[in-house]
Amino acid sequence: MPKLSLDTEVQRRFVENITGDTPNLSRALKVYGMLVGYRFEEVIDNAFARLKPFYSEAAWQTLVQHFIARGGRAPYIWQVPDEFRRMVKKEEKRPWVNELFWYEWIEIALHKARAKRSKKRALSFDKTARLSPTVRIKHLHYPVHRRDDDSALEEAKGDFYLMLYRNPEDDEIMVTELTPFMYRVLKRLSNHPTLGDSVDEAARHFGEKPKEVREVIFPALAEMFKLHLLI
């Protein structure tokens, strides 16, 4: 066995000890376990402050410990909540909880997203249009964006077409409800060579006249372009 493998084996065992449930650890190893635990708990708890009350303290601790034992993957600790969310999603059966997980994570992701500016001078139905990396749209089934009463989420099932974005004026994360029509247009932008094609397809889908729809929808799209949400 090459000697580095011995070092690696020592490191691997050390990490298993401090991240697992090994009994009778020395105080020094417990200190490392505590330091690693704090690091993960702080970032996960801060990310999912609204979601945490949906779990008992013991259940939440079990999830966090399970995640620590598996470790993060990204070099940036701010990406840990997404990895945690993806791990929990595999087992979590409550759809409103998974939607709230998504919502709380996307607020962080948008805060960190690198903005792109369009090279176009003006929005045109004849040109391509894409959503900026600082925008996410999603069709949710629970009103996780309303923040009024999280305990009533389960009972408030419906269709909610959301657009979350980072406001270029102040970097605040904003949320707005879209019409199903606008959601379809934006969702399918990348499927069509031009913005006009995407609008026309949505018009046909909803049984509307494309020419009339273009006139009605243009001001809203132009406003999004002005805010650099459409690029």
Next chain:
Amino acid sequence: MQGIKGAGLGLRSSFMDAIDQHEAPEWFEIVPENWVHMPPGMEQRFAAVAERFPLVCHGLSLSIGGNAPLNIPFLKELKSFMDRYGIEHYSEHLSFCSIDNKQLYELLPLPMTETMVNHIAERVARTQDILKRPLILENASYYYVPYQEMEETEFINAVLDRSGATLLLDVNNVYVNSFNHGFDPKAFIQAIDPKKVAYMHVAGHLEYAPDLLIDTHGTDVKDSVWELLDWTLSQGFNQPVLLERDNNIPPYATMLEEYTKVKELCQRHA
């Protein structure tokens, strides 16, 4: 270190709005992982700070002693960030924070072996090739030694000799380790060649138990560490000194009071 002189302060995002209203430090150190993905509003303010002050990047996620291949996209992103803001100096920790691509975001103790020295030397060369900058490595605090073929100073000196990296001498880490593991901190520092030291750190630690200190960077610097820094500066270590604070961060104006103490010490020994 070109452009870096005297006393510096760790830059926190909470300081950004107050920097122009107070006397400024001579230079700032930043944790790049906290700044690479900053939003545009912060970017403008950060660019103004980078324009006005010399900056040093002090990374956390390199895992120089880890077993997995270096994360090349991460290093390239780091290089691009440092290029964009004209940052020439990059330091990291003589430790590992990931194993088998499992990230723990904590500085973990290395086996102090000959093989590890060679392993680190290879990774330092590769890192420098990508970043196009020399690497500075910090002596880490540790509470446990997983395996040891040599003393810590031997290990550090061997890494510096073989890799060509310079040292970020963390005086608080020396103190914390000397207390926890029962060695003489001055003898430790005397075993380091001052010519191989790029700059130094000073920070606060937590008295966790009567026989255990933890390097938290969450309190003011303790008197014992000030004394050790004073002594170190008197021993021919006339490199720049950085005051670190990562937890329980006070307002900028309060932080500057402690910074002034570092500055006075640096000036007294200049």
